[in-house]
Amino acid sequence: MKVEVRVYPREGVLDPQGKAIAAALGRLGHGSVRDVRAGKVFFIELAGADPKAAEADARKMAEELLANTVIEGYDVKVVSP
């Protein structure tokens, strides 16, 4: 079973990487860019066939390690059985 965990800076938390990327995109001529937030994606393969259990596992992983919930939010998607 494959799950994806996206981790990103929380709304309102300063995201200097996103700001720098937004500025660079602007300089490249992408004038429509209003804001960028930069995060990470974890592609995780899990044993087992229960998507609910996989999602619960992945959430626990995000809480325990993948995200620092002081500054980061996350979401979990079960991609394939």
Added chain:
Amino acid sequence: MKFGIVVFPGSNCDHDCHHVATALLGCEAEYIWHHERDLKGSDVVILPGGFAYGDYLRAGALARFSPVMESVAAFAKAGGPVLGICNGFQVLLEAGMLPGAMQINRGLRYVCRDIHIKVENDATPFTSLYEKGSVVTMPIGHMEGNYTAPPEVLDALEGEGRVVFRYCDLQGRVTDAANPNGAARGIAGIVNREGNVVGLMPHPDRCAEPLVGNDAGRKMFESAVAALAAR
């Protein structure tokens, strides 16, 4: 009087701390490999600077799962003095032993230079020999020193006098210009509620003898010796 210096894969200021404890202060010191659980009778534990686990994922994020951290947490819970310097501070944050988190410096660059900090709490085991309100110069060297925490946590830290050091100018003014990394409210170092776990981004270990042109950091180590002697 024994300093226990934790060594993670990627720690690189462990020898600096060992040198201060032994050669400069005449104390015993022991390296504690991160796989060990035995703190070897340490009276003080230091988490040194460096790049534990290559700072993979987030600075300090993986180090907190090293076996030694359970022992360090138990040591701290029993009242033992723990000091986290730079990467060691980041580990303490990730481990939840101190509140808040580190973001990338607002300038997006690694900053390596001398800065000034104001001593705001002289009641910790690592700052008792400093004068409250005094301005101390120490070097910093980090990419993630932009301290942040929810506003209510910052308010609590300030309200409870748990901000130990703040970035300032030579006159002791806490200004935005004197803040090298964007840290919330200029915070350079904090202490836990119990008062025995201190973390700071500047490097007292790198400025503890006249040979290197600055010995302002020496008192942090001497304070620990004094605190234990007073027990």
